[in-house]
Amino acid sequence: MDKHQSGTTDAPFPAAIEARLEQAEQACFTRGTRLTETRRQVLGLILAAPKPPGAYDLLEQLRVWHRNAAPPTIYRALDFLTEQGLIHKIERLSAFVPCTHRLNCDHGAECGHRAQFLICRVCGHVRELEDLDIEIALSRAAQAQGFRIELTTIEVEGLCAACRS
Amino acid sequence: MDKHQSGTTDAPFPAAIEARLEQAEQACFTRGTRLTETRRQVLGLILAAPKPPGAYDLLEQLRVWHRNAAPPTIYRALDFLTEQGLIHKIERLSAFVPCTHRLNCDHGAECGHRAQFLICRVCGHVRELEDLDIEIALSRAAQAQGFRIELTTIEVEGLCAACRS
């Protein structure tokens, strides 16, 4: 009874996603962390999702492989992936998206510092931006208050181009 | 058995807060909405709080006056105050702050569209900004994507001037 039954069913995700998982695994290895099976599966689910899944959506899907997965299972994986800069949490949705911030990014957690998200209220699509002007304006405004920025959450809700028909 | 027992104990909040409540009541009246007793009390509690209270903190405090207050009691009041632009929800904290956006603001819900919040992770203080440069940068970035902004959530975590000592 092998968990990996045959060559072709080893990879539960489409090739494009498997490729990104491979990249992610490599990136973790480089940093001395491990993209374990559970973490890899969760990342895969987030990459494969048509729209940003919540923790309990992921939990349900994860049970395909881990019948007894419980909330801590998923939250631990999400924490890890967030720390590694592989995913972002969208606060307004309590949902998670893959990080699209520079594909070759190798600085882990710092990825999350400066991103902006456009959330379409109709189709649910989330687009990640990395706009320097916004970052600069925000830095200036904070500095004017003597405030030292450690982490930003910039989430914009509205209508995406496609849904403005 | 009068709920209002004596002249001096009628006002449960400090004078400065009572004054703001009075203003708020007036503003609601002007708009054809009513700052009822419960709503007024919740707003007062938020104004009086040393740091942003969560819904259940407020609920507990509200029970001083309404022994049987339940979650819907507080959430309804919070929804109303948010719609009226009298408070803001800080998503990162699931907590609420008074709106400090132009004291004479009279355009209700629109208040919330464009504000930025600096959250000190040490003292918990939240400062509301209204920085045009940020708004402009964000508008441009959104426009470049064909995205129509309806609502923004900009929350920055870090250290306030006082806590950087």
Next chain:
DNA sequence: GATGCTTCGTTATGTTATAACATGGACGAG
């Protein structure tokens, strides 16, 4: 005083997140 509207009370439940402690496996030091 009937009608319609907003507000509020009440019960129940849904949703998101964490605490606390036990288990198991990898790996180096002795």
Next chain:
DNA sequence: CTCGTCCATGTTATAACATAACGAAGCATC
């Protein structure tokens, strides 16, 4: 080798946040 340590995970329970659904009370208007 086997002990201890570290990391990841399993497991149970509960905390924290939020809403659904329905009915009754207040009040403005006709």
